[in-house]
Amino acid sequence: MGRPPKRRLPVTAKVAAAGTARPAGPAGASKKAAAQASLKHTQALISHFHTLNKQLDQARRDGRDADVRRIEAELDAMGGLQAYQRASLKGGDLRKGWGATGKWVLPFLRAEHAERKVAAADSARFRLRLLDVGAITGETYERHAGFLDVTSIDLNSQSPKVTKQDFFERPLPASGADRFEIVCLSLVVNYVGDPAARGEMIRHSRRFLVPRGLLYIVLPLPCIANSRYLTHEHFVALVASLHLELVEYHHASKLAFYLFRRVDAAAGSDGDGDGIGNGNGGGTAGKESSRKARPTFRKQILREGGGHNNFAIVLE
Numbered sequence: 001m002g003r004p005p006k007r008r009l010p011v012t013a014k015v016a017a018a019g020t021a022r023p024a025g026p027a028g029a030s031k032k033a034a035a036q037a038s039l040k041h042t043q044a045l046i047s048h049f050h051t052l053n054k055q056l057d058q059a060r061r062d063g064r065d066a067d068v069r070r071i072e073a074e075l076d077a078m079g080g081l082q083a084y085q086r087a088s089l090k091g092g093d094l095r096k097g098w099g100a101t102g103k104w105v106l107p108f109l110r111a112e113h114a115e116r117k118v119a120a121a122d123s124a125r126f127r128l129r130l131l132d133v134g135a136i137t138g139e140t141y142e143r144h145a146g147f148l149d150v151t152s153i154d155l156n157s158q159s160p161k162v163t164k165q166d167f168f169e170r171p172l173p174a175s176g177a178d179r180f181e182i183v184c185l186s187l188v189v190n191y192v193g194d195p196a197a198r199g200e201m202i203r204h205s206r207r208f209l210v211p212r213g214l215l216y217i218v219l220p221l222p223c224i225a226n227s228r229y230l231t232h233e234h235f236v237a238l239v240a241s242l243h244l245e246l247v248e249y250h251h252a253s254k255l256a257f258y259l260f261r262r263v264d265a266a267a268g269s270d271g272d273g274d275g276i277g278n279g280n281g282g283g284t285a286g287k288e289s290s291r292k293a294r295p296t297f298r299k300q301i302l303r304e305g306g307g308h309n310n311f312a313i314v315l316e
């Protein structure tokens with residue numbers, strides 16, 4: 001009997017554990033083999049979790065209640081979100097230590113701090129307010145508390161430092177005090193199973209930014225580099241349609257890092273894309289006519305041929 005075909009891991013899972021891993025150093029071979037086996041196991045767990053999560057979203061959208069119950073039961077049996085997060089944390093440890101995904105953006109944050117500090121009322125004490133969505137344990141930016149004032153949230157907090165909250169349910173800012181200079185979505189957009197909800201998550205992020213605030217997005221590289229439905233250009237255009245302009249990006253071996261800046265539409269143009277006004281104050285609904293003028297980004301084939309993954313982001 002031949003060997004069973006090798007199971008392909010979904011794109012969103014493969015690198016969640018592998019991250020920016022480099023070849024191991026001159027450690028003993030058995031140690032290296034154990035680490036590789038552990039990483040493989042971690043990848044497989046994350047992979048299976050992502051698959052079930054996607055199936056669950058689809059079953060909910062289709063109203064297939066029996067399937068929803070079955071998939072939920074399977075997720076529970078696997079240990080639920082907690083087990084997934086443990087695997088994600090372990091994946092982080094197995095690459096370069098926790099915080100690897102926050103490293104690329106730090107020089108930009110330092111520069112932003114220096115620039116904004118000049119205009120701050122109390123410049124000596126000024127810190128950038130950063131919202132870390134999907135922070136799990138809230139450790140990524142904790143060593144930089146000197147210039148970052150971090151608010152961490154997660155669907156399933158694993159630390160008292162992290163507020164248990166669904167980002168989609170976070171109350172909209174009532175004033176400038178509730179906004180942030182930076183919002184981070186690091187390996188979170190790809191966690192969301194539904195392409196339209198992924199787009200909505202990016203749109204929602206902008207609502208929490210101060211004028212000219214920064215949005216940091218990290219995705220597994222194959223989401224951008226090998227998707228049937230997403231390319232770098234398409235992704236940047238999609239985010240830009242929400243009045244978030246690209247500041248910088250970097251494609252590492254496994255991860256894609258993107259930094260965008262909130263820009264505000266000129267008066268009389270097609271609105272700001274957040275539907276809650278563009279100032280520091282609370283939300284006033286955007287004009288219906290301006291909403292209609294905004295481009296939509298549907299699921300369309302951008303890379304022909306086989307061997308591509310199905311990761312997509314949709315903006316409606």
Ligand SMILES: C[S@@+](CC[C@H](N)C(=O)[O-])C[C@H]1O[C@@H](n2cnc3c(N)ncnc32)[C@H](O)[C@@H]1O
Binds near residue numbers: 016
């Ligand atoms: C792969 S982990 C990302 C961990 C970390 N940010 C990093 O860069 O490695 C994804 C996390 O996002 C959280 N998450 C997903 N959707 C969320 C939402 N709507 N609101 C808050 N947290 C969410 C999950 O609970 C999970 O802990």
